[in-house]
Amino acid sequence: xxxxxxxxxxxxxxxxxxxAEEKIEPRDWMPEKYRLNLxxxxxxxxxxxxxxxxPEGNWIGxxxxxxxxxxxxxxxxxxxxxxxxLYSAAETLGVSREEMMNDxxxxxxxxxSIFNYPTLTWADVGAIGxxxxxxxxxxxxxxxxxxxxxxxxxxxKICKEESFHMRQGYEIMQVLAEGAAAQKAMAQxxxxxxxxxxxxxxxxxxxxxxxxQQSMKWKIKRQSNDELRQKFVDQTVKQADHLGLAIPxxxxxxxxxxxHYDFGPIDWEEFAxxxxxxxxxxxxxxxxxxxxxxxxxxxxxxxxxxxxxHSRSDVDQVA
Amino acid sequence: xxxxxxxxxxxxxxxxxxxDHKHIGxxxxxxxxxxxxxxxxxxxxxxxxxSIWVVRxxxxxxxxxxxxxxxxxxxxxxxxRHPTFYEVPEELKL
Numbered sequence: 001x002x003x004x005x006x007x008x009x010x011x012x013x014x015x016x017x018x019x020a021e022e023k024i025e026p027r028d029w030m031p032e033k034y035r036l037n038l039x040x041x042x043x044x045x046x047x048x049x050x051x052x053x054x055p056e057g058n059w060i061g062x063x064x065x066x067x068x069x070x071x072x073x074x075x076x077x078x079x080x081x082x083x084x085x086l087y088s089a090a091e092t093l094g095v096s097r098e099e100m101m102n103d104x105x106x107x108x109x110x111x112x113s114i115f116n117y118p119t120l121t122w123a124d125v126g127a128i129g130x131x132x133x134x135x136x137x138x139x140x141x142x143x144x145x146x147x148x149x150x151x152x153x154x155x156x157k158i159c160k161e162e163s164f165h166m167r168q169g170y171e172i173m174q175v176l177a178e179g180a181a182a183q184k185a186m187a188q189x190x191x192x193x194x195x196x197x198x199x200x201x202x203x204x205x206x207x208x209x210x211x212x213q214q215s216m217k218w219k220i221k222r223q224s225n226d227e228l229r230q231k232f233v234d235q236t237v238k239q240a241d242h243l244g245l246a247i248p249x250x251x252x253x254x255x256x257x258x259x260h261y262d263f264g265p266i267d268w269e270e271f272a273x274x275x276x277x278x279x280x281x282x283x284x285x286x287x288x289x290x291x292x293x294x295x296x297x298x299x300x301x302x303x304x305x306x307x308x309x310h311s312r313s314d315v316d317q318v319a
Numbered sequence: 320x321x322x323x324x325x326x327x328x329x330x331x332x333x334x335x336x337x338x339d340h341k342h343i344g345x346x347x348x349x350x351x352x353x354x355x356x357x358x359x360x361x362x363x364x365x366x367x368x369x370s371i372w373v374v375r376x377x378x379x380x381x382x383x384x385x386x387x388x389x390x391x392x393x394x395x396x397x398x399x400r401h402p403t404f405y406e407v408p409e410e411l412k413l
Contacts (some may be wrong), residue, residue: 027381077364084361088345097347098324268329293329303349304325310350
């Protein structure tokens with residue numbers, strides 16, 4: 001049966017814009033599910049940037065040189081900025097900043113599960129830049145063509161800044177891999193621990209991902225989880241070879257016929273466990289966000305009180 | 320505005336001399352001073368600008384999408400406003 005309701009003028013106009021590869025903008029009519037889908041994806045993305053500051057922030061005070069410390073500070077500051085771009089883009093969909101922050105703090109909203117793994121050694125900072133930011137770039141380049149204008153524009157800005165993140169990470173790995181045996185072992189250990197969680201960042205297999213089908217139709221997502229994951233594996237193998245490090249996957253090998261690397265099965269049980277809160281750092285991450293929120297409240301209150309007093313005295317002067 | 324919540328500001332940045340200010344995003348801040356500092360930190364970490372405007376979002380009046388068609392309609396049938404409407408000798412390169 002034909003769904004008569006879906007053939008309204010507004011729906012037709014919306015479909016035509018999507019079909020023509022044009023962007024949907026904030027004041028346009030859009031299906032409620034499109035809006036909700038975007039709010040979910042964009043706020044999760046923003047939360048990931050914000051929580052993503054924590055594993056690396058852990059090493060700012062212990063960076064091995066002043067150069068590394070300055071770089072890491074700049075990178076972590078970028079992540080905060082990326083969170084802000086994304087929150088403000090999400091707000092154009094009618095959801096408030098407070099609502100989104102609150103959902104994160106009460107544990108209702110999700111963020112990239114990868115940040116629930118601990119950063120045990122300095123090599124982890126390298127591995128995060130190289131692998132986690134490398135994977136994020138693959139995903140975000142694809143999202144530069146997303147159908148919602150403010151999201152696409154935020155992605156373009158973020159992608160421009162993100163490539164330094166990956167390069168500084170790779171450089172850390174290079175220095176360690178070319179260093180003493182213990183340093184190289186540290187780099188290998190970091191690769192061993194971050195490789196599989198990085199592959200999980202792209203999300204469930206296409207066959208298991210119901211959300212993703214609809215997102216592709218609306219052109220919110222432009223490439224499937226499996227396509228993006230494959231792209232990341234293909235580009236990363238030679239980077240690992242160059243470092244002289246071994247990717248921890250015995251099934252990893254070039255498939256001439258497909259023109260891609262084959263790789264082993266992903267442990268989706270681990271993925272599900274960490275998403276549900278069972279990762280090593282889930283509690284610590286949220287606690288850190290709550291602490292920052294609570295301890296920063298007096299600053300916000302003071303700024304607001306100052307602004308209110310100031311605007312009153314302006315009025316008094318005019319009178 | 321909700322009490323205790325920072326109002327929304329839209330941020331415009333002039334990339335370099337000779338260019339217009341261009342909308343780059345938005346942020347929340349208690350007043351214009353704070354908005355300006357936050358705009359600098361959020362949107363110009365890599366010398367992306369030589370000048371910033373911050374404007375309270377509530378002070379911006381926007382055309383409504385529902386009226387777009389009729390609002391912009393009059394421009395559509397006045398093709399004689401475009402140079403390509405006129406047939407002139409090509410060799411003169413007017």
